[in-house]
Amino acid sequence: NAGVMQNPRHLVRRRGQEARLRCSPMKGHSHVYWYRQLPEEGLKFMVYLQKENIIDESGMPKERFSAEFPKEGPSILRIQQVVRGDSAAYFCASSRDMNTEAFFGQGTRLTVV
């Protein structure tokens, strides 16, 4: 059973470009969470999604960031017009239901130059 798959592993974008981060949850998992890890800091919650629904986006920046989890396909975290401060590791996690523990992917390391 494959774990949570994130791609790409590393992403370099110039300021002003768009970044698209993908996350395929574990088989049988329909709950997805995105976290951001800034350098030398712990992970910070961004958003919680179920299929086709955003349940909690309280950790998402108000502008430029969006997330989706369509009925088919991976969850996507989109960052428009990236700035240097967006450079971080973005982790996706999934769980079978809301009460079981979440399993994390290997993360996407975004570097904005």
Added chain:
Amino acid sequence: AQSVAQPEDQVNVAEGNPLTVKCTYSVSGNPYLFWYVQYPNRGLQFLLKYITGDNLVKGSYGFEAEFNKSQTSFHLKKPSALVSDSALYFCAVRDSFSGGYNKLIFGAGTRLAVHP
């Protein structure tokens, strides 16, 4: 405010010695507590969790954690450290206001270095 504190940036231990990685928390209501480990260039791996029941929780790779309600602590322990245990360890608590889902509040992490 809800929070998790890991007071040590780094812990150094000799191989074969016992190790402790400290964690204290502040949360409303009953805490749901977790430990995760992050190896270089890899994602977080789940080690163990406490929800209810015995205060001593056993997890993966020989790790265990002791829940202490009066001290609001959830320290990670292992009787005999291995060099391969060297990694970054994160303590986390579930947000009490999350409605029961995995909205986790993480500590800043503690780097464990086990020396041969």
